[in-house]
Amino acid sequence: MKYIDEYRSPELVRGLLQKINGRAAELPKQITVMEVCGSHTTAISRFGIRRLLPDNIRLISGPGCPVCVSAIEDIDQALWLAAQPNLIFTSYGDLLRVPGSYGNSLEKIRAAGAQIKTVHSALDAVALARANPEHKVLFMGIGFETTSPTVAAAVLQANKLKITNFFIYCCHKLMPPVMHTLLDEKEVAIDGFLCPGHVSTIIGAQAYDFIIKTNRAAVVTGFEPVDILEGISLILEQLISGVTEVKIQYQRGVNKEGNQKARAVMNEVFKPATVNWRGLGEIPESGLVLNEKFAAFDIHRHFSIPDITSQANPACRCGEVLSGRIEPHDCDLFGTACTPTKPFGPCMVSNEGSCAVFFRYPNPAQEAKPGRYQHENQCRKKHS
Amino acid sequence: MCISFPGRIIAFKEDNCLAVIEIGSTKREVSLDLLDEPVTLNDYLLCHAGFAIHKIDTEEAQKSLTLLQEIIDNEIY
Numbered sequence: 001m002k003y004i005d006e007y008r009s010p011e012l013v014r015g016l017l018q019k020i021n022g023r024a025a026e027l028p029k030q031i032t033v034m035e036v037c038g039s040h041t042t043a044i045s046r047f048g049i050r051r052l053l054p055d056n057i058r059l060i061s062g063p064g065c066p067v068c069v070s071a072i073e074d075i076d077q078a079l080w081l082a083a084q085p086n087l088i089f090t091s092y093g094d095l096l097r098v099p100g101s102y103g104n105s106l107e108k109i110r111a112a113g114a115q116i117k118t119v120h121s122a123l124d125a126v127a128l129a130r131a132n133p134e135h136k137v138l139f140m141g142i143g144f145e146t147t148s149p150t151v152a153a154a155v156l157q158a159n160k161l162k163i164t165n166f167f168i169y170c171c172h173k174l175m176p177p178v179m180h181t182l183l184d185e186k187e188v189a190i191d192g193f194l195c196p197g198h199v200s201t202i203i204g205a206q207a208y209d210f211i212i213k214t215n216r217a218a219v220v221t222g223f224e225p226v227d228i229l230e231g232i233s234l235i236l237e238q239l240i241s242g243v244t245e246v247k248i249q250y251q252r253g254v255n256k257e258g259n260q261k262a263r264a265v266m267n268e269v270f271k272p273a274t275v276n277w278r279g280l281g282e283i284p285e286s287g288l289v290l291n292e293k294f295a296a297f298d299i300h301r302h303f304s305i306p307d308i309t310s311q312a313n314p315a316c317r318c319g320e321v322l323s324g325r326i327e328p329h330d331c332d333l334f335g336t337a338c339t340p341t342k343p344f345g346p347c348m349v350s351n352e353g354s355c356a357v358f359f360r361y362p363n364p365a366q367e368a369k370p371g372r373y374q375h376e377n378q379c380r381k382k383h384s
Numbered sequence: 385m386c387i388s389f390p391g392r393i394i395a396f397k398e399d400n401c402l403a404v405i406e407i408g409s410t411k412r413e414v415s416l417d418l419l420d421e422p423v424t425l426n427d428y429l430l431c432h433a434g435f436a437i438h439k440i441d442t443e444e445a446q447k448s449l450t451l452l453q454e455i456i457d458n459e460i461y
């Protein structure tokens with residue numbers, strides 16, 4: 001397929017690996033590169049990129065899976081809403097299997113009779129609302145800047161068509177504020193970011209200037225093996241020269257300014273707010289809520305949801321996985337009690353969750369290698 | 385979840401508000417409401433959750449691939 005096959009060329013991959021190996025030999029210390037996009041997490045494991053890299057380049061995953069970063073409180077409220085009569089609950093498929101505080105999931109309550117439908121686009125939910133005027137149709141919006149303009153456009157369409165039975169539960173989150181928080185994490189010590197390709201299609205490479213101000217490298221990277229290896233090579237270049245700048249490797253999909261029209265649509269419908277991230281807590285201005293003008297679409301205005309005491313499974317270490325503090329196989333439950341068919345936490349549920357990705361594409365060499373994180377994990381166990 | 389697929393425009397619908405795109409052997413309809421530049425038949429679009437979000441700069445893509453090949457060919461380790 002065009003724009004995919006060329007970026008899987010074995011010849012280019014070999015050349016880039018040679019380049020990376022040459023540059024890695026010049027590094028004064030081991031470096032840590034974080035990716036913050038679930039599609040990068042998947043591609044890196046799927047193409048076996050970690051095992052191709054020299055030992056002094058560590059790739060870790062951050063909070064790039066939108067389903068995984070959704071707070072347990074939001075999952076519990078969604079479960080309550082989805083059980084209401086005359087309501088059709090819609091969202092993307094990945095969300096359905098995330099467990100709430102009391103063992104239920106949207107998938108389980110659907111089996112028990114709740115009206116829950118998966119959709120590919122928020123526009124499908126608007127169409128459903130039009131076709132079912134006697135029902136309230138709720139769309140649970142999750143995702144980063146790639147997805148939120150599409151949901152904003154659906155709200156605009158519903159508004160234009162005067163549809164009054166379409167509602168939003170907004171869980172949208174913003175990438176730069178959480179990356180900012182991670183830069184301050186002493187425990188993780190990130191040297192460079194593989195910046196998310198399609199989030200950047202919308203927000204533009206300009207959005208990452210704050211990263212290079214802290215002397216960390218930033219490269220907006222695509223999703224094929226050639227893209228990822230070139231992204232890593234460009235990070236090495238910056239770290240070796242000491243001159244950091246926001247580079248765009250993924251030039252076919254991203255420019256400096258981003259998609260201004262999509263941003264305008266997003267800003268017309270939503271505004272930034274302080275929101276809660278799983279494992280990372282509250283981060284200022286890191287999420288979106290509906291603007292007052294579109295408040296009638298907010299499901300919270302139509303239901304008073306009772307207080308629910310939410311609690312994530314204490315044995316699940318998704319919070320640490322999502323912030324790059326541990327890797328999935330450092331969790332005692334990984335691959336034993338917790339598997340994709342019987343997931344404990346959201347990182348094992350979502351296709352793009354780090355735990356599910358590591359389970360699907362195991363890297364025996366890495367699991368056997370006693371790295372810093374395995375060591376920390378052993379210390380933690382000794383002291384607990 | 386933020387993955388977007390590159391597809392080629394093979395038709396327009398509903399007063400050019402929708403495009404039919406071909407991704408490999410599958411066809412999808414996408415809204416053009418979020419695109420910030422004009423498009424024509426055979427253009428390649430990045431599509432996400434029912435919307436086209438970017439027109440792929442075909443020339444730029446070819447140029448950067450050629451440049452990458454040149455860099456690799458000319459660097460000696």
Ligand code: SF4
Nearest residue numbers: 316317331338345355
């Ligand atoms: S392996 Fe399962 S229990 Fe452990 S962190 Fe991942 S999702 Fe949570």
